[in-house]
Amino acid sequence: MKTIQIKGVSKVYGRTKALDKVDITIESNRIYGLLGRNGAGKTTLLNLMTNKIFPTEGEIVIDGETVLENDKALRNIFYMTEQNLYPEGERIRNIYKWTKEFYPSFDMEYAKGLSEKFGLDTKKKVKDLSTGYASIFKAIAALASNADIVLFDEPVLGLDANHRDMFYRELISSYSESPKTIIISTHLIEEVASVIEEAIIIKEGKLILKQSVEELLSGAYIVSGEASRVDKYIQGKKCVGIETIGSFKSATVLEAVNNRDEALSEELKLEFARAELQKLFISLTN
Amino acid sequence: MLIDFNSEKPIYLQLAEAIEDNILKGIFEEEAQIVSTTEISVKYRINPATAGKGVNVLVDEGILYKKRGLGMFVSAGAKRKILEKRRNSFYEEYVQSLLEEAAKLNISKEDIVKMIVGGNEIEDNSDKGSK
Numbered sequence: 354m355k356t357i358q359i360k361g362v363s364k365v366y367g368r369t370k371a372l373d374k375v376d377i378t379i380e381s382n383r384i385y386g387l388l389g390r391n392g393a394g395k396t397t398l399l400n401l402m403t404n405k406i407f408p409t410e411g412e413i414v415i416d417g418e419t420v421l422e423n424d425k426a427l428r429n430i431f432y433m434t435e436q437n438l439y440p441e442g443e444r445i446r447n448i449y450k451w452t453k454e455f456y457p458s459f460d461m462e463y464a465k466g467l468s469e470k471f472g473l474d475t476k477k478k479v480k481d482l483s484t485g486y487a488s489i490f491k492a493i494a495a496l497a498s499n500a501d502i503v504l505f506d507e508p509v510l511g512l513d514a515n516h517r518d519m520f521y522r523e524l525i526s527s528y529s530e531s532p533k534t535i536i537i538s539t540h541l542i543e544e545v546a547s548v549i550e551e552a553i554i555i556k557e558g559k560l561i562l563k564q565s566v567e568e569l570l571s572g573a574y575i576v577s578g579e580a581s582r583v584d585k586y587i588q589g590k591k592c593v594g595i596e597t598i599g600s601f602k603s604a605t606v607l608e609a610v611n612n613r614d615e616a617l618s619e620e621l622k623l624e625f626a627r628a629e630l631q632k633l634f635i636s637l638t639n
Numbered sequence: 640m641l642i643d644f645n646s647e648k649p650i651y652l653q654l655a656e657a658i659e660d661n662i663l664k665g666i667f668e669e670e671a672q673i674v675s676t677t678e679i680s681v682k683y684r685i686n687p688a689t690a691g692k693g694v695n696v697l698v699d700e701g702i703l704y705k706k707r708g709l710g711m712f713v714s715a716g717a718k719r720k721i722l723e724k725r726r727n728s729f730y731e732e733y734v735q736s737l738l739e740e741a742a743k744l745n746i747s748k749e750d751i752v753k754m755i756v757g758g759n760e761i762e763d764n765s766d767k768g769s770k
Contacts, residue, residue: 384686522681529677529687547644547685567649567689574647610647622743627647 355381355416355429355501355534357402362411364397364558371397373558374411381501382532384524386549386566388542390638394558395538396435399504403432415502431456431500433491435507439479445490446475449497456498464497467523471516484511492520496527502534509541517541521548546630556638570628571610577603578623586614586621593636605632642683650685654693659702659721662713669713673703676711700724 357379364372372394379385389395400406402413404420404427412419418426439448445468453459468475471489482490488510495503509517525548528535536553539545546566554561562569576586580602587595587604594605605628613625642653661667674682680690694711697703702717714720741751 383688518684521684525684525687526677526681529680547650547683547689550686550688567651571649619739625647627645629645 357502357534358414359398359402360411360414362398362401362408362413364394364401364406365409370558372401372408375555375558375560377553377560377563379534379536381534383550384528384535384537384548386542386545386552387536387538387555388552388634389538389555393555393638395555396506397558398555399432399434399506399536399538402504403427403430405432428456429501430504431495431498431502432504433495433506433508435510437479437487437491439491441480442478444476444478445473445482448479448490449475449494452494452498456500458499460497460499463527464493467493467496471519485513485516488512489516489520496523499531500533503536505535505537505539507539508537509539509544517544521545524548542631542634543629552630552634554634554637561637566630569633570630573605573607573628573633574610574613575603575605575626575628575632576613576618576623577601577626578621582621582623586617586623594632605629605636642685650683651689651693651696654679654683654685654690655696658693658697659725662702662717663721663725667713669715669717671713672709673711673713 357377359375359377359379362372362375363370375394375398387395387398397406401408402420404422407421412421414420415426415429420426420430449459449461449464453461465475467473468490471493473486473489473493477486479487479490488508489512492505492508495505495508509520512520521544524535537545537549549566551563551565552569553563576583578586578601580597580600583602583604587606591607592604593607594603596603618625642650642657644650646653648656658667658673661673662669667673676687676690676694679685679694680687683690694703698705698711700720701714702720703711704714706712737751738748741748
């Protein structure tokens with residue numbers, strides 16, 4: 354069990370409602386993508402799950418126990434924050450040692466190995482790390498924590514393409530070896546699309562959708578071709594992401610891939626393609 | 640084995656086909672062990688549940704089988720099964736799209752047949768014709 358239940362949770366700051374009656378059940382041992390635009394409430398939600406802030410209403414329960422001031426429940430969660438919350442003057446290897454104090458199952462050998470792999474000098478102090486290496490260091494601590502639930506807030510911020518790729522692969526391999534509940538909050542949607550099993554999309558503090566990526570993508574498709582013919586095809590259908598370049602048009606049709614009208618498309622000389630998670634996201638959160 | 644993330648085909652089906660391709664080519668031999676789901680997920684950067692789903696498609700069809708505690712193996716007769724299945728879908732998968740592309744390019748069915756029989760003869764003929 355590593356199930357998280359978010360029950361009717363709201364968070365109000367003065368006159369702003371950062372989260373508005375959110376209900377989500379996070380199943381154990383799955384990888385989730387927490388997606389939303391800037392200010393949608395992603396970090397607020399992660400902060401609430403880890404008792405860093407308190408909900409205005411509702412509650413968050415892990416395996417039946419509230420997280421509110423509950424050290425026992427919180428010891429099962431590792432939270433990689435986007436902000437640096439570590440003492441600036443401390444050396445990385447000392448922070449690994451401390452982490453081991455809080456998370457007894459922290460794998461020191463793995464952390465050291467990963468640091469070497471990523472070229473992170475663990476003798477360095479937190480304040481001397483570049484943005485990319487600060488992310489790498491925090492991500493390594495999270496991967497090696499061996500906590501039942503690991504939350505990542507923008508884990509690849511400032512990482513170059515090679516390091517991002519390495520991070521996703523390490524995440525998958527560590528997850529395969531010891532399954533855990535993982536939530537990744539990120540703006541790099543296409544990059545995580547194949548890594549995550551389910552997407553949680555929030556907009557302006559409200560839950561818009563929680564669905565498996567595969568289901569989401571099989572519930573939409575792209576149709577393209579000559580503009581007037583595309584118009585003919587999409588007539589009466591629910592569409593998003595309509596783009597026109599000259600007399601060429603493409604649209605994402607919100608309809609199951611199985612229901613595509615193959616005959617009509619052939620008659621109109623149109624082409625089909627797979628929908629992209631990012632395009633669906635943009636249209637859902639616009 | 641290659642996976643095209645922009646393809647219309649769901650990733651798990653592409654993965655199943657890629658494994659089949661390797662069996663057809665003899666890279667994965669019958670009764671031999673294939674790579675683990677973990678290795679597949681890490682290599683292609685895909686969720687292990689997706690990789691597992693792809694492998695399970697082949698288990699359900701009797702092309703792969705699990706040995707408890709050991710891993711995944713290619714069934715005896717897997718190659719023949721795949722050949723049969725692929726032959727049945729050859730028209731839909733390849734011939735139809737070939738005809739569609741040819742129609743776009745104004746290539747007649749007769750020309751296609753000539754190409755298949757004689758390689759690139761069509762272009763040579765048109766050269767001769769213009770001289």
